[in-house]
Amino acid sequence: MISRAKKVSDYKELNTTLPVTRYVDPETIYINLTNNRCKTYELNVEKGDYIRVAQIIGERSGGFFKQPIYSTVSGTVGETVKKHDGTGVEAEFITVKNDFKDELCRNVVDRPDSVIDAFTQADFVNIVKEKSIIGLGGSGFPTYIKLDTKEKINTVVVNAVECEPYLTSDYRLIKDTPEPVIKGLIYAMKALNAPEGVIAIKKTKIPLIEVLERELKRFKEYNIRLAKLEDYYPQGWEIETFKNAVGITVPIGELPMKYGIIGFNVSTCAAIYEAVKHNMPVVKRHFTINGDAINFPQNYRVRVGTNVRDLIKLSDGYVDDAKQINFISGGPMMGVSMPTDDIVITPTTTSILVLKSTDYKEEPCVRCASCVYSCPAGLQPVQIMNAVKRNDKTALANLEAKNCIECGLCAYVCTSKIHVTDYVRQGKQLLG
Template structure:
């Protein structure tokens, strides 16, 4: 009998045991001038100019917002070069030659607790905007826009579920810096006037639940609780995490803020703490290299670090005679990239390298596994057929835009059909 697939192997236990390498020695750092949310951008420095850590060196421009680009090392601006970003797009990057001194820019000034206590909502919004904070769970949505809501907010949700296989960035953050997460959560609560905070993590991680609860003992004056949620996939999906952790059901297509709750990724909240307390932009991210085609290693690196450097530090590829498949992100929702000439960005936390197995697609056997497993009740095969026919009206009828691109339809398909790719194509057809 065909049933809904909810539990998938995640491969995290082995990766969590890897020693963490704090890599600061990249000789050159590369900063994309554009990204998926910001198709335009410009620089505000010239070749030969010396820049410092945290200094604004350019601006990315989206449809309704702008995002500053910050240097994550000190050194000399030496040029531009085309590189791949986390989405697999080739983008123009500004290059800074690292002088290994890590001199802080004059704008990086710590705030006292008394000064923070006096901050208004407008202050928090401006701090998040100037620091260029975005959703670090992968959305890259500007944090300041979320904080600037006009709705009455009752709960701030810190989403630490991280349900995608092979990803351990949020887990490592919460284990290493639980107090920074908690303080960032408190700042978010103060910014929007929310009386309650909730931290959602997988219930299988008993050690993480206990560590967070122990850390919360120092903040008993705040109404914050750790809520263990399900271990299934995609439990980390925003709307499912909200319902599991708070019992608030937000219909798909509606804003959580309209229901009195704002969700943030836990890494985003840590970045808010750094911005408020030290006036720092996001400088570093956890990054793991995994898969059977490469030596596995876990890093903490400066944003702008070439991933080729990390592969070399990890020990290189395994068996060069076998072709490799490279995936930026997780195996379910990540992006396939054509080579390793990639740089780390705000939302890049993983590279998976697999020894390629060439699997031919077989015809659909109409088993309905994809239908049973879809968390938003779509009909993936029907959508695939509509994509092949380029039938816009049928794609609208089938509500392809509801797809959250979780990858389950491709994962469960016994015919090895890349259904998630068809979902993405369907969305592009409707946008075109």
């Protein structure tokens, strides 16, 4: 097969039609104290203390920013434990015993619209910073840093493409609750004083387009339009989305803000709305469990801090005939393989995929160049692979291996089933 991969089989049929299950609260909630961007933390509660939902229990700090740690449950504080989070790294968590009362912290009060209307950019930035909103699509980048840009922003783009196969959590979020998403976008537009808002979505997701079009009629005073994009992978890559939705090509490695454009994930938008309007941090999120090795694929609305094992149990466990499984956090193309299923859902964990493990038999490369035709970053993966085998750094620099976004298409299309993406990753490491 010598051709560009236009479409990746997406296996979403089942999960898009399933309604979201509100998961019964677990007994124990794990609240992440560290994550991949913040390595140190300070706690201001002790074992045995009673905490409420949305209460600040400490502060974690990364290299150049700090964010408060919020409780997502009401109950009693327990031990500090080490567990894996959705990025596959071991992080520290504090256990909280759920009292199932869901008592809200006293300072959580709704803001009236009149107050919000008078907000300036600094006010929005402060709220988002204070509620520790981060990129919920998986990046985990603090949203306030993006909102705090000094550049003139013309367009705010909501990335609702969700091009990874199997994943449906953003899909269900828009289908069930489109209003927070649109209002979050409006707040972002207000904060940045941007004249235009764009919701970028695949044109094949017709039910979502219907929902959004109906909903947008209520917000006619704002200049928000839907950008219906072609269905191919990796349409959800920021640069690709911007190019097709707004028509601006941002060079790889440059900040889109310089070009008057900024992008947020759907869940991030909804989180911005929750933070600004209801004064709430991210307490719950949409979560997909899917894959061919799980008995009941399902979308859940889970409390942040739930252990995935509880959800697996609720999805009726793994299929019987699966001897070896891959446990993946994120999508099948870019997701991270987990060493264990004992994973805690943090705000940035979007989904868990359980796939039967297949060992592909590698054959010699036949230079069919499907990878070259498919690479969205304009690279030549097969040449990079050969340069890595030769340990040829000059060639790697000439081939611009550092521009790789690890979308996984080169390995996906490979006729010889070679894991090309791995070689390109090695190439990036060689370049340093």
